[in-house]
Amino acid sequence: MKKTILIVLLNAFLCQLFAQITYDEIASSKLNAVRQLKIKLPNDYNPDSEIIHPLIIVxxxxxxxxxxxxxxxxxxxxxxxxxSIVVGVVQANERFYDGYCDEVTGLPKESGLRFHEFVADELIPYLDSEYKTSKFKVAVGHDLMGNFINSYLFKEDPLFDAYVCLSPDLSGxxxxxxxxxxxxxxxxxxxxxxxxxxxxxxxxDAVIDADGQxxxxxxxxxxxxxxxxxxxTHYTLVTSAIARSFDKIFELYKPLREKELEEKVLPYEGTLDKYLVDRYKRIEDLFGIKKPITEEEFDKVVKIAEQREDLESLEKIGKLAKKLDPESLLGTYYLAQYAEKVGKTKKAKKLYESALTxxxxxxxxxxxxxxxxxELTVVDTDNDEGEEEDDEDN
Structure with a gap:
C-alpha cells in the first residue's frame, strides 16, 4: 500500500514537472538553422517582478x-x-557537429566554432532579453559536450560562472x-x-590527469x-554528479546550518550582525540575487551570541532585524532582551510592550x-533610577 502511494505521488510530481516545461525556438544566423529549446521557469516566476534568477544552460x-x-x-x-531558469539546448543529430573540435587544440572549429558563437552571441543574449536572468550562469555538459563547454573558459571574458563537466571527453x-x-x-x-x-x-584517464593539474x-x-x-558507469554517474555539483556550487546560498554556526559564526572576530550582512552581501555579489535573512537565521545567530555572552552582538542584531523589517516584532524583541540583560528594565518593558503592536x-x-x-512591572522601580532613555534605533 505504501509503495503504491509513493508511486502515485511520484507520478503526480513528474506530471506537474513536465507540464511546466515549455518549448521555444531560436533562429540562428550563425548556424543558418532554427534550434529548439526546452525551458523550465521557476515555480514562482513572475515576468513583472523585480526578482531575477540564475541561468542554467544544459x-x-x-x-x-x-x-x-x-x-x-x-x-x-x-x-x-x-x-533558477533552466534551458536545454536540443541537439539531436547535430550533436557531433556542435561539439566538433580541433584534434590538436581541443577547441571548437568549423561547425563546432559556429555552435560556440551561437551560444555566446545569440542564445545567451536572447535569453537575457526574454527572461528575468541574473548575471550568474551555469553550463552543464556530458561527454562530448562536457569537453565543449571548457572552450568558454578560454574566452577573454568567460561566458559562464560555473562549469559542470560530467565525464567530459577531454581532447587535444x-x-x-x-x-x-x-x-x-x-x-x-x-x-x-x-x-x-x-x-x-x-x-x-584524461579526467584523472586533468584533476591532477x-x-x-x-x-x-x-x-x-x-x-x-x-x-x-559513464551514464549512471550523471544524476549523482548533477546533485553534487549543485550542492557545491550553491553552498554559500544555503541557510545557516550547524557546521557553519560552529566553525564560522561562533569564532567570528567581530559582532555577529556584520557576519550576517557580509554573508548575504556575498550571495548578492556572487549570484546577482538578493536573499533575505530569515527569522530562523536571526534566531540561530542570537543563540550563538548568547553562547558567546556577546551582548553587543545581541543589540546590533536587534537593530539590523528592525532595520530590515520594521513591521516585524523580531528586532524590537531582541532589543528588549538586550535592555533587560544590561539592567535597563524600564526600557526593556517599553520595548516588550512595543513589540506586541x-x-x-x-x-x-x-x-x-x-x-x-x-515580570518587569513588579521589579523595584528604584532599580531603574538613572536609566538612560536612549532611542533604541541609535
Missing part, C-alpha cells in the same frame, strides 16, 4: 535537461539553491592547459568535474570540486512577552 538537452530540472526542483524545495591540448587557464581568473569561477571507476577508460592550482577565486564515483514571528510566543512585561 547542453545535450535531449536527455540531460530532465535530470537537471528534477535535481533543481529537489534542492530549491529545501532552499539549498536559488530558483585543452586537457593539458585547463589547470593553467584556471590559475589566472580574477573573478569567482566554479569548476566541477566527475568520473567513475567504471567510466570509459580513455575518458577516465587542477588540484595544484592556487587561486583564491577558483572553487574546484572533483568526484570519482564508485560502481557507476508589531507583526508576529513564528518562533516568538506572545504569551512569553506578556510574562516578561509582568
Amino acid at each position: 547542453f545535450d538537452g535531449d536527455y540531460l535537461f530532465e535530470p537537471v530540472v528534477g535535481q533543481l526542483q529537489f534542492q530549491t524545495y529545501f532552499d539549498d539553491m536559488p530558483s 591540448t585543452v586537457k593539458d592547459y585547463l589547470g593553467e587557464r584556471l590559475e589566472f581568473f580574477k573573478d569567482d569561477i566554479f569548476y566541477y568535474m566527475a568520473t567513475s571507476d567504471k567510466d570509459l577508460p580513455g575518458i577516465r 587542477i588540484s595544484q592550482v592556487n587561486n583564491q577565486y577558483l572553487t574546484y570540486y572533483f568526484d570519482d564515483f564508485k560502481n557507476d 508589531l507583526e508576529d514571528v513564528s518562533h516568538i510566543n506572545r504569551e512569553f512577552i506578556f510574562s516578561k512585561i509582568d
Whole structure:
C-alpha cells in the first residue's frame, strides 16, 4: 500500500514537472538553422517582478535537461539553491557537429566554432532579453559536450560562472592547459568535474590527469570540486554528479546550518550582525540575487551570541532585524532582551510592550512577552533610577 502511494505521488510530481516545461525556438544566423529549446521557469516566476534568477544552460538537452530540472526542483524545495531558469539546448543529430573540435587544440572549429558563437552571441543574449536572468550562469555538459563547454573558459571574458563537466571527453591540448587557464581568473569561477571507476577508460584517464593539474592550482577565486564515483558507469554517474555539483556550487546560498554556526559564526572576530550582512552581501555579489535573512537565521545567530555572552552582538542584531523589517516584532524583541540583560528594565518593558503592536514571528510566543512585561512591572522601580532613555534605533 505504501509503495503504491509513493508511486502515485511520484507520478503526480513528474506530471506537474513536465507540464511546466515549455518549448521555444531560436533562429540562428550563425548556424543558418532554427534550434529548439526546452525551458523550465521557476515555480514562482513572475515576468513583472523585480526578482531575477540564475541561468542554467544544459547542453545535450535531449536527455540531460530532465535530470537537471528534477535535481533543481529537489534542492530549491529545501532552499539549498536559488530558483533558477533552466534551458536545454536540443541537439539531436547535430550533436557531433556542435561539439566538433580541433584534434590538436581541443577547441571548437568549423561547425563546432559556429555552435560556440551561437551560444555566446545569440542564445545567451536572447535569453537575457526574454527572461528575468541574473548575471550568474551555469553550463552543464556530458561527454562530448562536457569537453565543449571548457572552450568558454578560454574566452577573454568567460561566458559562464560555473562549469559542470560530467565525464567530459577531454581532447587535444585543452586537457593539458585547463589547470593553467584556471590559475589566472580574477573573478569567482566554479569548476566541477566527475568520473567513475567504471567510466570509459580513455575518458577516465584524461579526467584523472586533468584533476591532477587542477588540484595544484592556487587561486583564491577558483572553487574546484572533483568526484570519482564508485560502481557507476559513464551514464549512471550523471544524476549523482548533477546533485553534487549543485550542492557545491550553491553552498554559500544555503541557510545557516550547524557546521557553519560552529566553525564560522561562533569564532567570528567581530559582532555577529556584520557576519550576517557580509554573508548575504556575498550571495548578492556572487549570484546577482538578493536573499533575505530569515527569522530562523536571526534566531540561530542570537543563540550563538548568547553562547558567546556577546551582548553587543545581541543589540546590533536587534537593530539590523528592525532595520530590515520594521513591521516585524523580531528586532524590537531582541532589543528588549538586550535592555533587560544590561539592567535597563524600564526600557526593556517599553520595548516588550512595543513589540506586541508589531507583526508576529513564528518562533516568538506572545504569551512569553506578556510574562516578561509582568515580570518587569513588579521589579523595584528604584532599580531603574538613572536609566538612560536612549532611542533604541541609535
